[in-house]
Amino acid sequence: MTNTMIKPYPLLFQPEMKERIWGGRALAQFGLELPEGSIGEGWMIGDHPNGTTTVLNGPLAGTGLDAIREHYGKEWFGTKGFSERNGRFPLLIKLLDCNDDLSVQVHPTDTYDGLPEGELGKTEMWYILDAKPGATIVYGLKEGVDRAAMEAAIAEGRIMDTLQVVPVEAGDAFYIPAGTVHALCSGVVVAEIQQNSDTTYRLYDYDRPGLDGKLRELHVEASLNVIAYEGAGAQRMKTDGIRPGEWLTIASSPYFIVEKGIVIEPLALKTTPESFVILVVADGQGTISWNEGVERLALRSGQCLLLPASLGGYTVDGSMTVLRSMVP
Structure with missing residues (x-):
């Protein structure tokens, strides 16, 4: 490298x-x-x-x-x-x-x-x-x-x-x-x-x-x-009572926090310097964009992404159920 x-x-x-x-x-x-x-x-x-x-x-x-x-x-x-x-x-x-x-x-x-x-x-x-x-x-x-x-x-x-x-x-x-x-x-x-x-x-x-x-x-x-x-x-x-745009904590441990979210419109999020973020697309499809929207990646169910802690702002969009994990 x-x-x-x-x-x-x-x-x-x-x-x-x-x-x-x-x-x-x-x-x-x-x-x-x-x-x-x-x-x-x-x-x-x-x-x-x-x-x-x-x-x-x-x-x-x-x-x-x-x-x-x-x-x-x-x-x-x-x-x-x-x-x-x-x-x-x-x-x-x-x-x-x-x-x-x-x-x-x-x-x-x-x-x-x-x-x-x-x-x-x-x-x-x-x-x-x-x-x-x-x-x-x-x-x-x-x-x-x-x-x-x-x-x-x-x-x-x-x-x-x-x-x-x-x-x-x-x-x-x-x-x-x-x-x-x-x-x-x-x-x-x-x-x-x-x-x-x-x-x-x-x-x-x-x-x-x-x-x-x-x-x-x-x-x-x-x-x-x-x-x-x-x-x-x-x-x-x-976990089925969740509304779009909300994040429901579905597991919390000393090693990881896992949240579930429903995406049906653009959702602006950001990483923090403390931890990477892992996104698992549980179902549906959509996109993730970053670098102020300049760069974009298509997403589909079953995909797992590692977002560096230093990524900063990103946006998910489409019609997806997403699991978001980080280190507490």
Whole structure:
């Protein structure tokens, strides 16, 4: 990358597609090119050893998010836009196609002793983009389930008896702090905003073979260690009562704030020096303009943009539902 000064602009990335035993082909509905196989995850904005996305548009096309981080630093990501623990971009943005049930799992906090070197904990949130009739997810434990009850249920092959299963519809939002037992189930397409982590502990995987034909590894002891049996502050909400031009906070954590907005006419916004902004187009289409309206980019559902903290004023227009995320 040259040292010439490039003016900040909205960055679109080439997604990293991940084959998963539970994946399908639904992400093609967003105009994304899918490789062969069951594609479960599109890592849309990533700066992780297991997936680093590269820019598709503008002067930085072909440049990885890690190189942008190293070159432009806090000027583009903001004074708070870094993981204090490993210096990387602090969030990971995914689209998920759950063509089958995901394993029942739990994620550790940043302070868990068993974390791999340089890895973060994983607090996350889900926004349901699409859900088939009757779709459900696993979301937390039933009242009164402690470690002993969970261990007994696992030993007796009845772990599902300890879990809350809740119905989901498009537009539902779920906040999943580290320590919350959870599982997406078949029939949902999800936008996921999470800490930049790829650490998952599996409690249960329906005794099914993985992509290699073998049973996937379980992490029962680590899971039992990190589950927040008293609850970690998980929250869910319906988001359909929102009016155009308003921003509804649908997840608030120490790692990210996520808001939902409806765009039906030009909406003038701006970044702050503290944090980048991530826009996820949940549905519809429109445009984003910046540099006092001189520059413009067309947007469609499924696109995820990284707006540098130093971008300043920008305007979104069209007919879109947008998720806006930043670091608090």
